[in-house]
Amino acid sequence: MPAAAKPATLAKQLTLSPPSETGEPAEGRENRDKKNKKGECPRALAAGPSGEKFASALLAWFDVHGRKHLPWQQQITPYRVWISEIMLQQTQVTTVIPYYERFMQRFPDVRALAAAADDEVLHLWTGLGYYARARNLLKAARTIVAEHGGEFPETLDAVQALPGIGRSTAGAILAISKSQRHPILDGNVKRVLTRCFGIEGFPGETAIERELWSIADACTPAQRVAHYTQAIMDLGATVCVRSRPLCVVCPMHEFCVARREGMQAVLPTPKPRKERPERTAYAAILQRADGAVLLERRPPVGIWGGLWTFPQFDDRVDAVTWMERHTGDSSLATLALPPYSHSFTHFDLNLQPLLVRDAREQPAVADAERYCWYDVKQPAKIGLAKPAVDLIRGLAERVE
């Protein structure tokens, strides 16, 4: 047990003073302040339980409190676990359930998914966000059919080689569906481990991540690995939550370093902050007299890749010129709708929608691959980018 053995020894060496008025033990607080001022290695705080103790406490908790009736926990197959794991990335369980059930009904196995049209998959994904996940699912399904005869691969390397599947997701799929012993380290697990073992430093840094993988490995049991994997994800999602973790009911309560030293609010260490750049763009909304709006398909890669949205321009003049060209009207009355904001991982987008009502249809717009008139009363089954969904809803509300 390479990484956790050392913390376990350190745990015995810690003698804790009574808590201060803030609930934080005085000695732990002083030690931490001293270490932080001197800039010493934060590893000295790594004083959690042994891997065995961690796993057995977690499994005992799971037997009583773990979630066992979620749709992907029934009729378990690698395919079903894979789809759930991808949907659950950055998305809450309650949001995922209806999407998962619709998806499984339409694509019950990997062959059905591999044969699907891109647009239909993106349509079923509309609203879940992070559309690269859906595009990668399709690519991976087609790879499984082309290179693995339609059978989900059963080795960690082969699963990890599929598009959109990292080490943690591959480990979770094989642990849950095949009871193979692999550690996992998604965002929830990182939070549990950094707190329980007192690991300071941003978990995205290579050295910290390596240490966390080592602890995750030390904690993963050989027996009941499927339950353990479900359990650690559950604990992070329901008890060791981001703010105000429920330490009182946590199975790690007794030996968690963060709980003992009052560090729940500062672990995991947040990413060093950078200024988020802002971008402004203009959405050109042409609306026909019958209410249909003109949408453009985004290029297959990049933001909202392959999804339909309103043509977007960095410059207002370009947006108006484009609308004039596509309506054959050089004296258009454009109406500026309320601005729309959207946050991406690396920047904030301020979108200014420009509306032209009663737009005339031009033959130039006959490129069905790139443009389509979208009937808001009888919506086509296509994948819409989030701004298109929200702006179309806003247009409907304006009419009502």
Ligand code: SF4
């Ligand atoms: S005791 Fe609190 S901080 Fe520690 S693992 Fe449990 S919920 Fe998280």
